[in-house]
Amino acid sequence: ALISMRQLLDHAAEHGYGVPAFNVNNLEQMRAIMEAADETDSPVIVQASAGARKYAGAPFLRHLILAAVEEFPHIPVVMHQDHGTSPAVCQRSIQLGFSSVMMDGSLKEDGKTPADYDYNVDVTRRTVEMAHACGVSVEGELGCLGSLETGMAGEEDGVGAEGKLDHDQLLTDPEEAADFVKATGVDALAIAIGTSHGAYKFTQPPTGDTLSIQRIKEIHERIPETHLVMHGSSSVPQEWLEVINEFGGAIPETYGVPVEEIVEGIRHGVRKVNIDTDLRLASTAAVRRFLAQNPAEFDPRKFLKVSTAAMKEVCKARYEAFGTAGQA
Ligand code: G3H
Ligand code: 13P
Numbered sequence: 277a278l279i280s281m282r283q284l285l286d287h288a289a290e291h292g293y294g295v296p297a298f299n300v301n302n303l304e305q306m307r308a309i310m311e312a313a314d315e316t317d318s319p320v321i322v323q324a325s326a327g328a329r330k331y332a333g334a335p336f337l338r339h340l341i342l343a344a345v346e347e348f349p350h351i352p353v354v355m356h357q358d359h360g361t362s363p364a365v366c367q368r369s370i371q372l373g374f375s376s377v378m379m380d381g382s383l384k385e386d387g388k389t390p391a392d393y394d395y396n397v398d399v400t401r402r403t404v405e406m407a408h409a410c411g412v413s414v415e416g417e418l419g420c421l422g423s424l425e426t427g428m429a430g431e432e433d434g435v436g437a438e439g440k441l442d443h444d445q446l447l448t449d450p451e452e453a454a455d456f457v458k459a460t461g462v463d464a465l466a467i468a469i470g471t472s473h474g475a476y477k478f479t480q481p482p483t484g485d486t487l488s489i490q491r492i493k494e495i496h497e498r499i500p501e502t503h504l505v506m507h508g509s510s511s512v513p514q515e516w517l518e519v520i521n522e523f524g525g526a527i528p529e530t531y532g533v534p535v536e537e538i539v540e541g542i543r544h545g546v547r548k549v550n551i552d553t554d555l556r557l558a559s560t561a562a563v564r565r566f567l568a569q570n571p572a573e574f575d576p577r578k579f580l581k582v583s584t585a586a587m588k589e590v591c592k593a594r595y596e597a598f599g600t601a602g603q604a
């Protein structure tokens with residue numbers, strides 16, 4: 277059944293688990309997410325970005341998610357709009373039937389320029405008013421997402437601040453977070469604690485302090501009723517990078533957020549964990565390997581099947597690690 281983000285994350289908070297929120301762009305990702313959820317008995321958050329709407333079209337994405345709800349009626353599914361750049365964008369998603377929207381007012385409408393606090397409060401508060409009247413949940417964002425190591429927001433198209441960010445922009449201020457939640461009424465808050473979007477988060481192998489767990493604790497203590505969201509939470513599995521590079525790819529050395537650090541964040545109030553890049557890497561690795569090993573094959577279903585299987589493996593691993601498994 278389709279449920280709101282608030283319903284799911286309240287349950288997650290009560291039972292102390294986190295929920296991976298996977299981005300969806302196509303049928304293979306949708307199937308991978310649902311089959312993994314079905315096999316592990318996990319509730320689901322699927323999210324559509326502006327890039328996904330551009331690629332697949334909003335009606336196709338909507339029906340893809342509704343088809344998942346129809347085929348797996350026993351699994352709770354949140355249909356979430358990722359990184360809305362204005363109240364108008366969120367309004368269109370609410371009209372389409374999304375049960376949750378993100379109003380990302382940390383950046384201006386161009387999705388690149390860091391916005392000031394008052395602007396963020398204004399657009400987020402307006403979105404909350406509209407969404408709550410329709411039973412739809414809202415995620416806001418405070419702070420600028422960016423790697424604590426590189427100061428960069430990441431290489432995703434569409435979202436992310438331009439240029440190098442200062443250290444204090446990279447960590448959400450706990451007092452400001454408390455004020456923001458009070459002023460806007462958001463259900464969930466994306467915080468800046470050292471993650472960035474895309475595959476190029478860190479140049480060095482992780483040493484256990486990729487994220488500021490301390491900052492997560494301080495924010496959670498100030499706003500215990502608000503569900504914390506971690507964007508840029510791909511772990512960039514080295515196994516998949518090796519497969520990509522073994523079969524013709526050329527991805528430079530790079531590292532993501534270790535799963536154990538995310539699990540530590542979940543212990544301190546993180547409830548929604550956004551993952552897109554890991555499914556992209558798994559899919560590309562599986563397709564590259566399959567086509568290299570089966571050069572005479574030309575039926576796309578053959579290589580898309582291994583793409584689905586690889587993504588499903590990642591989804592299952594995250595459902596199990598985050599404690600989502602068994603909670604549907
Ligand atoms: O928020 C970033 C997600 O990874 C979506 O990326 O806009 O390329 O679909 P995208
Ligand atoms: P990754 O690029 O780390 O997968 O993050 C995705 C994300 O935050 C989508 O909003």
Ligand code: ZN
Nearest residue numbers: 473507508550
């Ligand atoms: Zn994001």
